[in-house]
Amino acid sequence: MTRWKPDAQGRLMKAAIELFAERGYDATTVTEIAERAGLTKRTFFRYFADKREVLFSGAEQLAEVWLRGVGDAPADAEPLAIVTAGFEPLAGIFEERFEFARLRAQIIAANPELVERELIKLQGLAGELERALLARVVSLNAAILAAQTGMTVFHVAFARWVEQDDPTSFGRLLAQSLEELREVVAAIPRPAV
């Protein structure tokens, strides 16, 4: 189910997430992470600025994959369709990291400081999605609404995915959450004109 990369970085991530889960995030030191991974502190700092970055270094790849999907969307696609065009490649990379994602979600939920950091990172990514939409000459409001809404759908699907046991379900949960959003929005009465 889990596929930890056997390289130094993968070993450090595995060691860190295990220690965070066992002892708590605050109580774990970089020295202990390196020790558990059978590596030196110096090697740790070659890959991560601090222990928090073990949890957030994946954010750049998330952004990169999502934005690449956005870039590959057809030129005439609607704003929200452009945003959700990144979902399929995203599902692929997340499925490979199910165990890490699940433990990571638990560790973050237990630490308000990490929740803040996560919100800021996701908000930053929503901003990048907005800029990618604006570059396609989408209106500013449509860009913000589509980027934020796409982020909400991603967030909901992600929370559902880490609470169940099938690593391969992420793509399906993304599609389901998008469909539920459509229903939630379609159900409000049209305004009187």
Next chain:
Amino acid sequence: MTRWKPDAQGRLMKAAIELFAERGYDATTVTEIAERAGLTKRTFFRYFADKREVLFSGAEQLAEVWLRGVGDAPADAEPLAIVTAGFEPLAGIFEERFEFARLRAQIIAANPELVERELIKLQGLAGELERALLARVVSLNAAILAAQTGMTVFHVAFARWVEQDDPTSFGRLLAQSLEELREVVAAIPRPAV
């Protein structure tokens, strides 16, 4: 256009926001705020825990008014209609505070620490909206999607409101943003079943 309350709390808020705008948030002290308001530091601390709280003490009232609107929504209303039922009373209280809201938005945008705090507060409010929806036996996913989507619409309308000059336009901007969201979501192709 501005209606600062003439009481001590209102005078402190006015003094604080003016000083933040003139000198920057970091460079302003509680002593200076109290002095500008013609009051003592002791009086300041009767109303606010610190200078940051001058900017965020309104969040409780925002939550209270929004949740009261949610509580007053018809029993059979759809989830997103329940969330947006709070918009009308919200527009009323914000219009009275246009000048404060506008300066506040600029001060927050210029300080990453305040942006974080704002995101956390809004995320907390989205959580309260979710719980209010769940109490009405809405499904968990619909509750999260409706609460987050309602928050996005609020956020977009708010950003537009503080960038123009008509204090009375907030209600109209909320309705417009909701309609734009509807268009953005309706425009995505239905999934192949």
